[in-house]
Amino acid sequence: MSSTEAELKSSTEGKTENGPSNDPDVVLEVINLRKYFPLEAGYLFKRKVADIKAVDGVSFKLRKGETLGLVGESGCGKSTIAKTLTFLHKPTAGEIWFKGRDLRLLSRKELREVARDLTMVFQDPAASLDPRFTVMQSILEPLEIHNLVDETEKYGIVRDLLLRVGLSPHHAYRYPHELSGGQQQRVGIARALTLQPQVIILDEPVSALDVSVRASIINLLIQLQDDFKFSYIFIAHDLSVVRKISHRVAVMYLGKLMEYGEVTDIYDDPMHPYTQALMSAVPIPDPTVKKERIHLKGEVPTPINPPVGCRFCTRCRFVRQKCFLEEPELREFDNGHLVACHFAEEIKAGTHKLADELADAEIADQQA
């Protein structure tokens, strides 16, 4: 596992049936993905004045039957990754390998084929269903787009899917407004399952739901994955939900990965100063636990002009001169745990002082 992780950043050599990593367990591999949006100015004649670097060189692998959680503050590029992977955005640069093929090189027709295996569930269950469609029509629509429906099988397919997601067959003839938020999200999930995909991308699928309903959707997603070995990319603001469902977690900041690893590495032993701050900000549902909080000052800078060097340097409590000058590489620590910080070792060992604790002399030393 760890040796393949090491290749993650660079190598695209030795392409095979299984994509660059040549690992049959990897279903989706993203290499150096970039998505820039043009920042336009002018009224009648729009011209591009700058790039919004929403995703700026992200690499990761998604394994069969596993969930990759994607976390980070608002605006760091999570949804942009989701939309780029599902062809709602065209990538600016980078490779997306799925089922042994680089998606950028495929024709429209081939892409449509691939799209069957790569589906998406959205945050707002009401907005993602067509209000004029019955549940049955919504669920069958993906099949119809791909001309895969056999009239005689329609009802049976819908019935099976409804039962799978914990609804009953009589829901087939209802319209979205006749369903609760939780039921609508179940229909959204049923719709994503229709084509029996390999990868399902879930962008904030439970954020709009109440706690009690949220619990049942999380149970459902875990159950479905255990039964069908789907791979999920799971995006959520609620970090305790991500912990519950994910095998691996990628922490993003301003369009880049800061840390990547197994869920326990990221939650129990975070190495990157940003991950540490993020985790420490999560309120614990236990009034007898008083936890030490790392105060993150200010907010995420704009992706139009991200800080040079380490992107986190404007808010990092361990910052040094080097951080303003050199961008840290994503380096591998034990067992596939990747961290992008110049001082990850020293911080872990507890030998790296906080920036506030440095005497002026030391800073001068640093700068020299």
Place this chain on the structure above:
Amino acid sequence: MAENKAMDKEDILIVDDLHTYFFTEDGVVKAVDGVTFTVRRGEVLGLVGESGSGKSVTAMSILKLIPQPPGKIISGDVIWKGQSILNIPETEMRAIRGNQIAVVFQDPMTSLNPVLTIGDQIKEAIKLHQQVSDIEAEEKTRTLLELVGIPDAGKRLKDYPWQFSGGMRQRVMIALALSCNPDLLIADEPTTALDVTIQAQVLDLMRDLKNRFQTSIILITHDIGVIAEMCDRVAVMYAGNIVELADVITIFKEPKHPYTKALLKAIPSASSSRDEELYAIPGTIPNLINPPSGCRFHPRCAEARPECSEIVPETVELEPGHFVRCLLYTGQIEITK
């Protein structure tokens, strides 16, 4: 829940058997249906419950901001510093809302005026409630923005709301609320739209307020973690009723009401493994036009008895300060194990 009104000097707010209904085309929405609680000076009282349980309507009733029609406070009372607000004329009420009770809502964008600069809005609020000169008001505005942690406060006074991020707007709302040194701050889902990092900043700010100025806070949220971290006492609401009320430790360590227990089991804890199923409360929150008979929670309750669909539970005080509204504790039915 007959807490003695006159005796307890500490209570600055008493909500007593409040009923607020909405008379809609579809029928009468019994949004708040017999809610009783008190708020003491310098404490944070949490109001927790799923959406539609009546938290915001309770808050709006206290402020006398229920849109009428269709809404109306049907019965019960809200007593602010010994005086019933139901009898206070609107002009006086407006003064109380600006000076003594302040409110912060979930979406700061809708509560800020988009065509006025941030500085002007706060300045206006200060001048409305305090006899100060323009220069003094400006000075005070800057101090307030600094207090809520807006960097470069002096420069940013001239910005418009859209030039501020969500977290900064929420802090401006708190600055606005503070501009009158309120005795009570009602915060309705103040951090729901924010990142955890920014949420932490806003919560710190509120805690600081409470400690420095003895401000009382009603904190409305559906986030159990925020409740655990911030509150001294907690009221759990379900379908227009408070079903349990106690100090925060009791609510988390010895919850008695089946709904409170269910809520706590439904959130993933750090120790719960992936294979452990979360507790999912069956069904959905009921329609408040036609709520279930007897105990409103009975169709979803894991501990329901046959009588629960027939008898409306009373509220009992199990231990001093620990109130529960469930037939398992009221003595209204015989409990066989």
